[in-house]
Amino acid sequence: MSYTRQRLLASLLPLSGLALCFGMAARAEPPRSLPVDQPTQVDGVRAACTGIGNREENESRWSSFPIKLESVGGYGQWLGNQDVTVQGQGTDISVHCAGPWVLFDLKPGRYSATVSPPNAAPKHVDFRVPASGQHEVIVRFKDLTRGQEQSNP
Secondary structure, three states: OOHHHHHHHHHHHHHHHHHHHHHHHHHOOOOEEOOEOOOEEEOOEEEEEEOOOHHHHHOHHHHHOOEEEEEEEOOOOEOOOEEEEEEEOOEEEEEEEOOOEEEEOOOOEEEEEEEEOOOOOOEEEEEEEOOOOOEEEEEEEOOOOOOOOOOOO
């Protein structure tokens, strides 16, 4: 390769990196906030945010969702105020949930999720959506103990 060609390529390299960064930033959208206890369509997928209050644990309408992601702290306490991104089977959605449970009506297959509660490093989990029934995926944040799950103002 000639010296001139090397210099040309070297001068274009920073510009291509910058273009890649701007392209990624343009595609990144903030998570969609889900209303509590109200199923909502997000990019063609029915999703729900719940788990606040004692009655929700036995609420039959939540069993119709094939996937239930539960965020749990180091003492087994439920964690809310989380961002959840799910990818797989042509799905790529990002939501924010005030409660500890995020439910998705996904078609059967393999998926992955990233769960990010306040004051904790995001956790990545892989899971399979069953053809029937509900699969509960518990995402445990062992380092979060009582009092630490509150976000700082």
